[in-house]
Amino acid sequence: MTHAAFTSALTDAVDALHGSAFPAALVRLIQQQVSFDCALLLGMERRPVYLYDNLSHQRELLFDRYLAGHFGQDPFMQALANGLAAGVWTLAEVSRGPLDPDYRQRFYQATGWQEEVGLILPIRPRLTLVLFLGRLGKRRALSQSERARLEALFPLLHSLCRQHWRQAEPLLAQSAAKANPASQDGAMLRQAIADGMASIGAELLTRRERQVAALLLQGLDTEAIADALAIGTGTVKNHRKHLYGKLRIGSQAELFSFFLNHLITAPEPGTVQDQLSPAP
Structure with missing residues (x-):
C-alpha cells in the first residue's frame, strides 16, 4: 500500500457518500490496508437487511440460506444481540464454544470462508451495520499487524458510515424508494418483482405456501386469499402460520422485509439489485 493509493481510495469513498457506489468504495478503502477475498455488509434493524457484497463463490446459496434464517446461528449476530460493542472482532472472539455443526456445514464449508472478521458499526438507535470480511x-x-491496521482505520470507517446512513428512514424503505417503476427500467423491475413473489422461500416453503405468501405481499386479507385459491379461510390461516414459522417471521410487515431482502439479492449484479440499493 502506498500513501497515494490510500489517499485515492479515501477520496473515492468520500465522493461516493450518499450514493449507491459508497459501500463498494468503502470496501476498496479497507482493502488498501488489509487484503480480504470477500465482503458482506448488512444492516441490522428487525432482521438483517442486505446492503452490499462482492461475493463470487456460492453467492446464491449464501443468501438463500443465510438471510432466510440461518443468520440466527451466526456467532456475530448472537453476540450483537447480547450487546457486542463497536469495533473490530474476529470469529474466535465472538464465538461461545464450538460452532453449531449445522451452521458450520451450511455456511463455512459451503462458502469456503476460512477466516472471518466482523466490523460492528452502530449508526443510530435501532440500526447497526455489520461488515463481514x-x-x-x-x-x-x-x-x-493487520488487526492493528484495521483498528486504526475503524474510527474513519465508522464516521463515513454514520455520514452515509445518518437518515432516520428505515433501510428497507430507502431500498424500496430507490426502485421507480415509472423509470425506463420499470418493466424489468416489475418482472423481477413478479418472479420474486413466485420464488420467495423456494427452498423452505411448499408451492401452496408460496402462493399464500405472494398474495399476502399483494395486500390481500384472509378471505380474499381463500377466494383466490378456492380454499377455506382456516386453511389459509394454517398456511400463513406455517410459512411464518419456516421463514422465522411474525407478521406481514416482516414478510415484506423478507421479500425485499429476497428481491435485492436474487438478481444478477447490475440489474434490479442496483435499482434497490440504498437511496441517497
Whole structure:
C-alpha cells in the first residue's frame, strides 16, 4: 500500500457518500490496508437487511440460506444481540464454544470462508451495520499487524458510515424508494418483482405456501386469499402460520422485509439489485 493509493481510495469513498457506489468504495478503502477475498455488509434493524457484497463463490446459496434464517446461528449476530460493542472482532472472539455443526456445514464449508472478521458499526438507535470480511481457502489468518491496521482505520470507517446512513428512514424503505417503476427500467423491475413473489422461500416453503405468501405481499386479507385459491379461510390461516414459522417471521410487515431482502439479492449484479440499493 502506498500513501497515494490510500489517499485515492479515501477520496473515492468520500465522493461516493450518499450514493449507491459508497459501500463498494468503502470496501476498496479497507482493502488498501488489509487484503480480504470477500465482503458482506448488512444492516441490522428487525432482521438483517442486505446492503452490499462482492461475493463470487456460492453467492446464491449464501443468501438463500443465510438471510432466510440461518443468520440466527451466526456467532456475530448472537453476540450483537447480547450487546457486542463497536469495533473490530474476529470469529474466535465472538464465538461461545464450538460452532453449531449445522451452521458450520451450511455456511463455512459451503462458502469456503476460512477466516472471518466482523466490523460492528452502530449508526443510530435501532440500526447497526455489520461488515463481514472473509478469506477463502488456505490463506493465512489475520496477523497482529493487520488487526492493528484495521483498528486504526475503524474510527474513519465508522464516521463515513454514520455520514452515509445518518437518515432516520428505515433501510428497507430507502431500498424500496430507490426502485421507480415509472423509470425506463420499470418493466424489468416489475418482472423481477413478479418472479420474486413466485420464488420467495423456494427452498423452505411448499408451492401452496408460496402462493399464500405472494398474495399476502399483494395486500390481500384472509378471505380474499381463500377466494383466490378456492380454499377455506382456516386453511389459509394454517398456511400463513406455517410459512411464518419456516421463514422465522411474525407478521406481514416482516414478510415484506423478507421479500425485499429476497428481491435485492436474487438478481444478477447490475440489474434490479442496483435499482434497490440504498437511496441517497
